Amino acid sequence: MTGRGFVGSIRSDRRAMAWGTATGVGVFLLFGLVTGLIPNPLYVRMVPRTPTDYLFLTLTALLAGIYIAQRVATEVVSTELEGDDGSETGDTSGEDRLAFGGLVGGFLAVGCPICNVVLLTLFSSSALMTYFDPLRPLLGAVSVALLAGLIYLRHSRSCSTCA
Secondary structure, eight states: OOHHHHHHHHHHHHHHHHHHHHHHHHHHHHHHHHHTSSOBTTBOOSSOOOHHHHHHHHHHHHHHHHHHHHHHHHHHHHHHHHTSOOOOSSOOHHHHHHHHHHHHHHHHHHSOTTTOHHHHHHSOHHHIIIIIGGGHHHHHHHHHHHHHHHHHHHHHHHOSSOO
16 A cells, blocks of 8 residues: 555545534434533423433433544545546445435434424324334334444445454
């Protein structure tokens, strides 16, 4: 590896880490403030906060940050290997849709069920508390598993020494 390639690799690693960190912190703050897990004067949560809510908020933000860092790092590596011609090696739109689904599921898992306007429009508050609220931990587990699975698949596909 030439010196120029090594320096470029360090810069791309820093860039990927910066994007991943910004995404993780951003998801944590946005989801935490909007759902009332981070107390703020703009939103009052109607359902008590639980340790499970904080666990899924933290895991969702952490995994979102890792996914973005991994995505940025693999994009930089693939463009360096292809000689910066701008073409992509693979279509990642399906993975991005699954990651977005994992984020939406994580948001619904930590949100207050009777404060969610969309859910409240579709169902009554008693139906949400009876049927949806008990399923929130399961939804959070599925969301975290989906994000972790995507990260694992992307890592196993891009890792040359793992094969």
